[in-house]
Amino acid sequence: MLSSDVKIFDAGSRVANRMALYGSIVDELLIVVAGVGVPQEITLAPNVRAVTAGGTNRFSSFLNMQRTLRALTKEKAYDIVSAQDPFFIGVLGYGIAKARHIPFQVQLHTDCFSLGFLTESPRRVIEALLAIFILGRATCIRVVSERVLKSVRKVTKVPVTVLPIHTEYTSDVGPTRSNIGSLKFLSVSRLTSEKRVHLIIDAVALTPDAELTIVGDGPLKKSLEFRVKRLGLGERVRFVGWQDPAQYYESADVFVQASRFEGYGVSLIEAGLSGLAIITTDVGIVGEVFEDKKEALVVSGTSSAIAVAMKRLIEDKEIRMRLGAQALESARHHSMSMEEYLLCYQRALSRCSI
Secondary structure (H helix, E strand, O other): OEEOOHHHHOOOOHHHHHHHHHHHHOOOEEEEEOOOEOOEEEEEEOOEEEEEOOEOOHHHHHHHHHHHHHHHHHHOOOOOEEEOOOOHHHHHHHHHHHHHOOOEEEEEOOOOOOHHHHOOOHHHHHHHHHHHHHHOOOOEEEEOOHHHHHHHOOOOOOOEEEOOOOOOOOOOOOOOOOOOOOEEEEEEOOOOHHHOHHHHHHHHHOOOOEEEEEEOOOOOHHHHHHHHHHOOOOOOEEEEEOOOOHHHHHHOOEEEOOOOOOOOOHHHHHHHHOOOEEEEOOOOOEOOOEOEOOOEEEOOOOHHHHHHHHHHHHHOHHHHHHHHHHHHHHHHHHOOOHHHHHHHHHHHHHHHHO
């Protein structure tokens, strides 16, 4: 498996534990990670090992990863190469799969052919072009939603499995919240440009009876904090950093996201499992799991549209509770146990070995 997620080396983290579980469906799993920093190696299970050659920057880490892959796959024969994205990681995966004459699986977690993705930056256009090249050369593909499947079908006809991201969060809270004082809105997100958290902050400025908690971290944190200060929202918007969001789902009334694009939307499922009413843009599993006015209020990507939805849920408790109850039902129906998930994951891999 080829990955760029350095959290794999955080022993006990969700990512590390998930990789260890993947070992239960294969004889041996070697994870090669692209990452800036010092070389690392960790054993996650008796048959699961993760390594990274490190590097001083992204370019050097890419070259180091390539050399590591060549060396490790020369020492031992592997049955499948699985790349966690169809971009630069995918290029490495395709190269080593072709050189060793073994099947090549590509996993696609984002909607890289959507307008939102393509218009975010020139880099995204390059990534989309790489994806067209790599996906067309895959033996099989795993995507995380029907939305991504439709995008992939525009560029290739190779076998595709739809397997959602497994969500470990569970809650027994349900839609039982009361409306005491200002309504509590929640955002759980990386603080990056595609998440557009600034739109949610601006919407709070337009909605006097709204309070917002932002769970997450990222490169835009300082600019977003400055925005809150400039708008005079210091008492109504708080940043709590990146941590387990469970307690915040349980104390919130409404979940809100404004993403430009998503492949899936783990936080949407977590919000649904918490019985929260949801305000969201039309991304990821919206339309597949959560439908407009049934389980969520689907809005355009403007602060004014988000504010209108916020005011509606503040003013109408009945709609808020109904949306939360239906979101809970849909999220539960969509979710699967880890045992079921691992079985589906194994089947997805087997489509490459046929």
